[in-house]
Amino acid sequence: MLSRLKTRFLIFWIMVASGLVTLISGLILWFAPRGAHSREAILYGLQKSTWLDIHPYFALLAVGMVAIHLVDKWRCLKVYLRSPLRKESLSQVKEIKCEIQM
Numbered sequence: 001m002l003s004r005l006k007t008r009f010l011i012f013w014i015m016v017a018s019g020l021v022t023l024i025s026g027l028i029l030w031f032a033p034r035g036a037h038s039r040e041a042i043l044y045g046l047q048k049s050t051w052l053d054i055h056p057y058f059a060l061l062a063v064g065m066v067a068i069h070l071v072d073k074w075r076c077l078k079v080y081l082r083s084p085l086r087k088e089s090l091s092q093v094k095e096i097k098c099e100i101q102m
């Protein structure tokens with residue numbers, strides 16, 4: 001079994017890596033040729049059709065990892081979302097609870 005810290009480490013790096021692949025493949029597709037037969041065009045060593053396959057899967061993975069990350073950091077997120085709106089602002093108790101959860 002992975003420790004809590006190792007699991008979070010894994011979630012973090014999968015989130016960063018899949019986010020980067022999504023961004024890079026998205027940028028490549030953005031500047032890729034369009035129109036008839038463009039799917040066969042070779043872009044950075046891969047066919048456009050391969051980039052089109054890669055992009056949505058990594059995007060889904062990235063979105064999933066962000067969702068897991070937000071659930072995992074829910075306590076801190078609640079502090080960040082509430083603080084500017086409430087008078088008590090950054091309550092120390094909530095801040096400490098959030099820090100301990102890290």
Ligand code: HEM
Binds near residue numbers: 022052055
């Ligand atoms: C979480 C974020 C993203 C999701 C869920 C997502 C999802 C998708 C999906 C499902 C497609 C259709 C693929 C296909 O036709 O088979 C697509 C196409 C595309 N995406 Fe994304 N994408 C994301 C981020 C980005 C980013 C950051 C960029 C640009 C920097 C980008 C640029 C593009 C382009 C240019 C296409 C069109 C390719 C084409 O049909 O010629 N995407 N995306």
